[in-house]
Amino acid sequence: MAGFLDFDRVAICLGGREILSPTSFEVERGEFVCIVGPSGCGKTTLLRAASGLLPASSGAVRRGGEPVTQPSREVAFVFQDYSRALLPWRTVQGNVSLALEAAGTPEGERLARIGEVLAKVSLAGHAQKFPAQLSGGMQQRAQIARCLAQRPDLLMMDEPFGALDALTRQGLQDEVARLVRDDGLTVLFVTHDLEEAIYLGDRVIALQANPGPGRPSLARMINVDIQRPRDQLTTREHPEFLNLRRELFAFIEQGHD
DSSP states (O other), X not given: OOOSEEEEEEEEEETTEEEEEEEEEEEOTTOEEEEEOOTTSSHHHHHHHHHTSSOOSEEEEEETTEEOOSOOTTEEEEOSOHHHHSOTTSOHHHHHHHHHHHTTOOHHHHHHHHHHHHHHTTOGGGTTOOGGGSOHHHHHHHHHHHHHHTOOSEEEEESTTTXXXXXXXXXXXXXXXXXXXXXXXXXXXXOSOHHHHHHHOSEEEEEOSSOBTTBOSEEEEEEOOXXXXXXXXXXXXXXXXXXXXXXXXXXXXXXXX
């Protein structure tokens, strides 16, 4: 039986170049899967194919057994560049409202839904502020809140914390882990940070660049068998965490990623 999200020999060519060689894997409902690899290996391309934003050149992506051929409101996308993802002339409340307006949610229901998701991301007291009045971490929380307002089944996150400082990044890692657990979301999460991938993921998928004969895009798939909830200090000192970090780092160092 196929998983909630099924990649069946998916290959993608852009501009005459194979970005993603035939790749197959499954994601179960409620699973948090992190994707790592060098720039240009197809991480973001894979997310776009999974969300229906980019058609596969061959093979098929299926969600719930049905082919993914176009974007869906059941799928939400969190981008790295939060400053450009938010409309500067709209307040936090107004930005979150965008998702509800697009879905045709009755106006009378919007305020309650917005209040609910802002409380989840610790922005309840900032609803009337504009993006320029928020820190980077708060802007990213606002973008996440807008995605949660859709009530998606699947959340795509493309290096969402890459531009944030270390402390803000760690705080948001824990917030996202909690939100995913509380809402039962399925997540595909792209990152260059190997420790972030291990800390957040149930599994880590490692892609390598320049796919071709004998060099498939999907190079490693590692299960992260570390108990949840996780802790920024004790989890990162856990022997299994250190073993996985060493395995992924050695893989990158050898040039096979």
